[in-house]
Amino acid sequence: MTIGSKQSLVRGTGHRATRGAVAGLLATLSLACSGSADRSDPVAPPTPPGNTDTPPPPATGAPLLPSTGLGAVSERYTSEVWVHGTTAYTSTWGARGSVRGNAVKLWDVSGAQPRLVDSVLVADAGTTGDVQVSDDGTLMLVAIEPNPNGGIALYSLTNGRSPRLLVRTTGGELRTGVHTAELARVNGVLYAFCAVDPANGVPARLVVLDLSDPANPRTVWSQVMGAPFVHDVFVRGGLLYTAEWNDGVGIWDIGAVSGSVSAPRFVSRIRTVGGQVHNVWRLYDPLLGPSRWLLVGQEGPGVIGSASSGDVHVVDLQDLTAPREVAFYNVAGAGTHNISVDEASGLAYVAYYNAGVRVLDVRGDLAACTAAQRSSDGRCDLTRMGRERAAFRGPGNLPLYIWGVHWSSTGVFASDMLNGLWRITPATR
Amino acid sequence: MAQTPEGPRGTLGVMAIAVATQADPALANRRLREGYLTQPMLMGALRRGPLRLSGMLNAEGYTLRRGELNAGIYGEGYVDRRHPHTLVHEAMAALVSPGWQGPGGSWQASLAAGRGFTPYGSDDPMVRPFVKYPVNHHHAQIIERVQVLGALRWSGVSRTRGASSSAAGTAPWAAVEHGWFNGDEPTSPFAAPQWRRLGDSRATRLVVAPTPAWEWQASHAFVRSPGIVQGGAFDHRQWSSALRYARPGSRWRYGLIEVARVDEGAGRERAFRYESMLAEGQLALGSWLLSARAERTDRPEQERLLDLFRTSTGHIDFQIVGVTRWTLGTLQLAAPSQRTRVGQLVPFAEIGVAHAAARRQPTVFDPAQFYGRATQWSLSAGLRWHVGAMRSRVGRYGVLADAGDAAHLGTHGHSHDHRQ
Numbered sequence: 001m002t003i004g005s006k007q008s009l010v011r012g013t014g015h016r017a018t019r020g021a022v023a024g025l026l027a028t029l030s031l032a033c034s035g036s037a038d039r040s041d042p043v044a045p046p047t048p049p050g051n052t053d054t055p056p057p058p059a060t061g062a063p064l065l066p067s068t069g070l071g072a073v074s075e076r077y078t079s080e081v082w083v084h085g086t087t088a089y090t091s092t093w094g095a096r097g098s099v100r101g102n103a104v105k106l107w108d109v110s111g112a113q114p115r116l117v118d119s120v121l122v123a124d125a126g127t128t129g130d131v132q133v134s135d136d137g138t139l140m141l142v143a144i145e146p147n148p149n150g151g152i153a154l155y156s157l158t159n160g161r162s163p164r165l166l167v168r169t170t171g172g173e174l175r176t177g178v179h180t181a182e183l184a185r186v187n188g189v190l191y192a193f194c195a196v197d198p199a200n201g202v203p204a205r206l207v208v209l210d211l212s213d214p215a216n217p218r219t220v221w222s223q224v225m226g227a228p229f230v231h232d233v234f235v236r237g238g239l240l241y242t243a244e245w246n247d248g249v250g251i252w253d254i255g256a257v258s259g260s261v262s263a264p265r266f267v268s269r270i271r272t273v274g275g276q277v278h279n280v281w282r283l284y285d286p287l288l289g290p291s292r293w294l295l296v297g298q299e300g301p302g303v304i305g306s307a308s309s310g311d312v313h314v315v316d317l318q319d320l321t322a323p324r325e326v327a328f329y330n331v332a333g334a335g336t337h338n339i340s341v342d343e344a345s346g347l348a349y350v351a352y353y354n355a356g357v358r359v360l361d362v363r364g365d366l367a368a369c370t371a372a373q374r375s376s377d378g379r380c381d382l383t384r385m386g387r388e389r390a391a392f393r394g395p396g397n398l399p400l401y402i403w404g405v406h407w408s409s410t411g412v413f414a415s416d417m418l419n420g421l422w423r424i425t426p427a428t429r
Numbered sequence: 430m431a432q433t434p435e436g437p438r439g440t441l442g443v444m445a446i447a448v449a450t451q452a453d454p455a456l457a458n459r460r461l462r463e464g465y466l467t468q469p470m471l472m473g474a475l476r477r478g479p480l481r482l483s484g485m486l487n488a489e490g491y492t493l494r495r496g497e498l499n500a501g502i503y504g505e506g507y508v509d510r511r512h513p514h515t516l517v518h519e520a521m522a523a524l525v526s527p528g529w530q531g532p533g534g535s536w537q538a539s540l541a542a543g544r545g546f547t548p549y550g551s552d553d554p555m556v557r558p559f560v561k562y563p564v565n566h567h568h569a570q571i572i573e574r575v576q577v578l579g580a581l582r583w584s585g586v587s588r589t590r591g592a593s594s595s596a597a598g599t600a601p602w603a604a605v606e607h608g609w610f611n612g613d614e615p616t617s618p619f620a621a622p623q624w625r626r627l628g629d630s631r632a633t634r635l636v637v638a639p640t641p642a643w644e645w646q647a648s649h650a651f652v653r654s655p656g657i658v659q660g661g662a663f664d665h666r667q668w669s670s671a672l673r674y675a676r677p678g679s680r681w682r683y684g685l686i687e688v689a690r691v692d693e694g695a696g697r698e699r700a701f702r703y704e705s706m707l708a709e710g711q712l713a714l715g716s717w718l719l720s721a722r723a724e725r726t727d728r729p730e731q732e733r734l735l736d737l738f739r740t741s742t743g744h745i746d747f748q749i750v751g752v753t754r755w756t757l758g759t760l761q762l763a764a765p766s767q768r769t770r771v772g773q774l775v776p777f778a779e780i781g782v783a784h785a786a787a788r789r790q791p792t793v794f795d796p797a798q799f800y801g802r803a804t805q806w807s808l809s810a811g812l813r814w815h816v817g818a819m820r821s822r823v824g825r826y827g828v829l830a831d832a833g834d835a836a837h838l839g840t841h842g843h844s845h846d847h848r849q
Contacts, residue, residue, distance in 0.1 A: 077793055094732045094750060097798045098457040126735050146734045147741055179745070200616040200658045200742055228661025231746070246661070276747065301663075301700030304750045305793035399791040418791060 058358070058391040065359070065392040065412075065425050069113025073420035075099050080338070081415035083408040084133040086110040087117075087161055089140060090415050091128040093403075094304075101127040104142055106161050107421055109410060114421045120163050124149040124170075130180045133157065134190060139214055141192055143181035144168075147199050150177030152192060154214050166215045173207050173222055183211075184235035186255045192217065193233045193240070195226075204229035206242060208261055220262040225250070231299075232279040237290055239320075240264060241282060246275035249296055251320060270323040272296050272313040273377070281339045281348070282317070283362055292318045293366050295348060296325075297336045305401050305418065308353035310335035314366045314382070326367035327380035329388070331355050338404040342412075347389065347427050349405040349412060356400050357392035357414050359427040390427040394419075438476055440818035443772075445469040448560055448811030452498045456509060456737055458801025466492040468555055470518070472820060474830075481523040481830055483545070485823075489513035490618025496738060500783035500805050501564035501755035503728055503740075505614050510738045511562050513618045515573045519545040523827035534585040534600070539827025541578050544622065546824025547571040548578055548606035549632035549650040550669040551687050553823045558683070558711050558720035558763075560779055560809055564755045565705035565726040568689040569669050571632060571650055572824070573615050575622045578608030582828035602832055603637045612653035612664075614742065626660075629653040638832065642676045656743030663693040663700060663744065675821075682718065684710040693729075693744075701749060703727040709759075716765035724757045730794040751794035757783040763813075772816035781807040 058064075071088075079093035079101065088109045092101035102125040107114040122128055122142055130143035140155040140163055151169035158164070177197035184191055190211045198204040204226045209217035226244040234241040238256030241249055248271035253259030278299035283291040294317050300309030314327035329336075334355030341348045346363025360382060369380035382388065392414060394400045401417040405424075412424040446467045455461040469488040474481070496510025505512040523541035530536075546553060550569040554562045563569075582604035612630035613623045634648035647670040656662035671687040689705040709722035730751040731740040761779040783805045785796035797803040825832070 094793060095737065095799070096793070097795075098737065100735075124735060127732065145745075146732065149735055177741075197741075197745065198657060198659070198661075198743075203659055228657055228659070228743070278746070299746055299748075301694075302746075302748045303701075303752065303789055303792075304748050305791050306751075306789045401791070401793075417793065 058388055062359070062388045062390050065357070065390050065427060067392065067394065068423045068425060069111070070419060070423075071107050071114030071116060071421040073105065076101055076103060077417045078105075078415045078420055079128065079403050079417065080130045080132075081404045081406045081413050081421060082132050083109065083406045083410055083413055084137050086410055087133075088114060088406075088413055088421060089131045089133060090421050091131040091142065093127045093129060093417065095126070100125070101129075104128055104131055104140070104163075105421075106163070108161075109413065109423065112423065114413070114423055117161050118163075120155065120165075122153050123168055125153075130178075130182075132181065132183045134183050135185060139166075139183070139190070139211065141181050141183050143178040143194070145177035145179065145197065147176040147197060150175050150197065152178050152181050152194060152209075152217070154192075154211070154217065156214070167217065169217065173205065173219070176202055179229070180232045182233050182235065186235065186238065186261050189261070190214075191220070191235075191261055193235065195230045195232055195243075198226075198229050206230050206233065210261075221264065223264075231277070234280045234282055236282050236284065239267070239282070241280045241294065243277045243279050243296075245277055246271075248272055248275065248277055249280055249294065249315065249323070251317075251323070268321045268323055270294075270315050270325065272298065272315065272325050273328065273379070274298055274300070274311070276300055276310060278310070278336075279338055281341055283341060283348075284343050286344050290317075292316050293362065294323070295339055295341075295362070297339055297350075299337065300335050302335055302353065306354060306399075307333075308335035308337075308355075308401075312336050312339070312350055312360070312382070314380075316367055325379060327369070327382055327385075328375070329358075329360060329382040331358060337402065340405050340407045340412075342407045342426070345427075345429055347407075347429070349407050349414075349427075351402040351405045351414065353401050353403070354399070355391075356394060356402055357405050357424065358388060359390040359392075361387040361389050361429070389429075392422070392424050394422070439474065441471075441473040442815060442817035442819050443471050444813070444815035444819060446560055446811055446813045448809050450498045450561075450807060450809040452500065453806050453808075454801040455498055455805075456800050461498060463498055465497050467497055467560065470555075472519075472818075474818075474820075479525045479527075481525060481539075481541075481827060483519060483521050483523075483826070483830070485519040486516060487514040487518035487618075488516065490516050494618070497561075498807070499561050500781060500807050501726065501728060501753075501757060501785065502562055502566065503564070504567040505616070506739055506742050508731070508733070508738060508740050511566075515615045515618050515620070517544055518573060519543070519823070521545040521826050523830065525827050525831065528584075531583075534583055536581065536583055537828045537831075538579070538581045539829075541580070541826035542576065544573065544575045545826070547574050547576055547610050547632045547650065548580075548608045548634040548824070549648045549667065550634075550689065551646065551671040551673070551685065556820055556823050557685070558709065558718070559722060559759055559761050560777070560811060560813075561759060561781055561807065563707055563722065563724050563726070564728055564757065565687075565689055565707055565724065568667065568691050568703060568705045568726065569671075569687060569707070570824075571610075571652060571667070573622075574610035574612075574630070575624065575627050576608045576610035577628075578606055578610075578826065580604055580606040580827050580829055582832055584832075599641055601637075601639045603635070604829055604832060605633070605635050606829060607631070607633045612655050613658040614655045616658060616742070623658050626653070626658075636829065636832075642674055644673045644675075646671050646673075654743075662742075663695060663747065666692040666694070666699075680713050682711040682713055683720075684708075700747065701729060701752070703729060703752065718761075718763040720759075720761040720763070722757070722759040724755070724759075726755050726757075727788065728753045728755055751792040752788040753785050753794065753796055754788050755783055755785055757781060772814050775813040777811060777813060779807075779809040779811075781809075783807070 088107040127145040155163035240252040252264040259265030294315040296313040298310035302308035312329040373384040521543035611626040632650035652665040674684040705726035763777040
């Protein structure tokens with residue numbers, strides 16, 4: 001623009017102007033200096049000083065669980081783990097260097113050390129963030145990101161450890177990326193519950209696929225959900241629990257009473273402290289059936305590989321229409337991710353990213369605590385209640401970043417983004 | 430364009446830069462050589478009585494869809510390539526009040542509305558000397574938003590004229606601006622803003638100009654969910670302060686020292702912080718122009734898409750995969766402007782070196798592993814073409830537009846001749 005251009009040629013006007021400029025410079029630099037003073041860490045949650053985080057030890061002095069072996073993965077970042085029989089399945093994430101997370105690895109876990117037996121590469125995948133095998137061991141479901149090549153892949157496992165691709169979806173509602181995909185059988189029918197990523201202008205949604213014909217998945221329910229996204233689900237006893245981030249946990253009847261998978265009936269909602277609801281697990285007692293307790297994983301802000309935040313929350317479902325949060329578990333300097341429960345022993349294995357794995361005693365009344373065991377907001381603190389029973393931190397000071405943990409009758413396995421698949425000695429009561 | 434002693438009634442200009450760039454390594458230890466037609470723009474302004482109109486059309490959506498190789502740059506789903514800007518880059522209208530005498534000098538106010546640059550941070554890199562943008566573009570500017578903004582300017586007593594003066598004189602002046610705008614970033618060069626989000630974000634800027642050559646600004650912005658247009662992503666709280674010097678015709682043409690900070694979080698709870706410091710300047714060597722820039726900026730790393738130069742917008746799971754500190758140096762030499770039948774032509778060459786280091790360990794984004802080396806070199810050569818009136822400042826509306834005219838900057842070829 002040239003308006004008033006002549007004035008631009010006028011020179012400065014002496015010392016007063018110079019002093020003003022110097023004042024401006026000082027003000028500018030003072031802001032820079034104030035920034036420097038507060039530069040210790042780009043992540044706000046409490047972290048150890050310096051640039052290198054070491055896994056925080058258990059606050060209660062709970063025993064450390066040893067590993068019996070590591071199935072090392074160095075070329076990709078490892079994400080989810082699932083175990084069926086003596087085979088473990090791990091998915092992969094993001095890009096390590098220029099190698100993408102487009103692989104699912106199959107491990108023989110019959111021995112002390114996981115042994116890689118095969119891998120499948122998923123077409124046009126940048127992240128295979130979730131993997132699960134059906135209860136009958138015949139199907140493997142893989143969730144695929146990113147946008148716009150998202151979707152799912154279904155593999156037949158009828159040839160044991162040689163998966164055969166049945167379908168890799170493209171386009172449609174899943175195209176923006178499937179972040180998690182859960183297999184669950186409701187009234188004898190196998191379904192895939194797909195948490196679909198939002199994109200700009202495209203809200204997140206939950207899409208449920210009927211897998212009666214696995215090669216031709218059929219959408220039976222699709223619902224916009226979550227703020228800003230739905231992250232995960234848990235299905236048990238005809239109830240669907242949806243992890244809807246800042247919208248909390250939704251509870252839906254999909255077969256328990258009058259609802260169905262294709263026409264779920266909304267039951268209730270609970271917004272846990274801090275929101276950021278990432279995953280849920282409805283506890284069952286092997287003898288008594290559904291318990292009162294719902295474990296809710298909160299995933300706070302984090303820097304993948306080094307820092308994390310977020311608590312485990314306990315919700316009382318005694319009145320399913322009016323759930324309430326009664327307890328929590330916090331690890332200073334780390335945050336929870338996925339949960340797997342040994343229900344016969346009443347022990348919950350909780351992946352805690354840079355803090356490894358924590359084992360919580362979830363048997364009994366989780367809302368029964370003394371005044372000294374309560375936080376200022378009245379919730380019971382599981383740590384003060386002595387319910388932290390064990391931890392896995394890996395060998396020495398090796399940095400870990402545990403994405404998932406899976407308890408099965410075969411053993412306990414933890415997927416470590418940085419190192420691969422750990423087999424962990426199970427905790428005992 | 431007509432010009433009167435009171436200033437031109439209107440201006441019109443068109444520009445584009447043809448540039449070839451070699452980035453080594455661009456990523457995965459690969460050297461890339463590419464050519465672009467970058468910053469193709471049509472710009473105009475009209476001034477009639479109290480009304481000020483300004484507009485810019487940017488055609489990068491047609492010429493730069495894959496993005497331009499630019500070490501360290503990120504934003505709007507592009508990374509290590511600069512994103513194309515929106516077609517309607519600016520369309521602003523402002524009404525300026527009559528001046529009035531008040532405490533210490535004369536005062537004037539304005540009200541502006543439209544789509545354009547918010548009252549935050551420093552001048553957009555497009556009117557600065559270099560063809561490659563600084564990494565801190567999204568730390569230090571918030572642009573292409575629909576906004577309503579008010580401004581109040583004070584002008585002191587002119588030391589050269591000995592009387593209270595408008596900003597068209599040499600008097601010191603100061604101004605404060607406040608704007609309300611939509612927080613959502615553009616999702617494509619042709620995407621419309623989310624009109625329902627107008628007003629969910631805000632920015633305030635204080636500008637002090639003790640002389641026509643020196644100017645200091647400090648500004649703050651709150652930007653609601655820039656990463657996910659429908660809302661729900663982290664909010665940004667941004668701070669910027671910059672000291673700017675511009676004296677066309679002198680040996681030291683231009684200088685800028687800038688600091689900026691971005692906090693990401695929900696409400697007042699901060700999750701991540703990124704900081705930036707930048708200094709740049711321009712020196713006239715006869716009729717050649719030598720420009721240099723030094724920068725240190727923190728960049729969030731996000732999961733890459735299948736195209737490794739792209740990311741999703743908004744952080745998946747509110748997580749990042751690391752913070753990279755970029756330390757960069759850039760040098761540009763621009764030849765004397767050549768007046769031709771088709772317009773002004775300015776040949777230039779630009780070299781840049783960038784060093785990337787992870788701020789935290791362990792990290793899943795290791796710059797040396799990802800790029801192949803921790804240090805990247807960039808070499809560009811090109812030709813800048815323009816016809817008509819160019820702009821030396823952008824993002825100045827109403828009383829600021831009038832004031833900014835007093836500090837014409839000669840950069841990026843603009844300095845040689847602003848009109849043809």
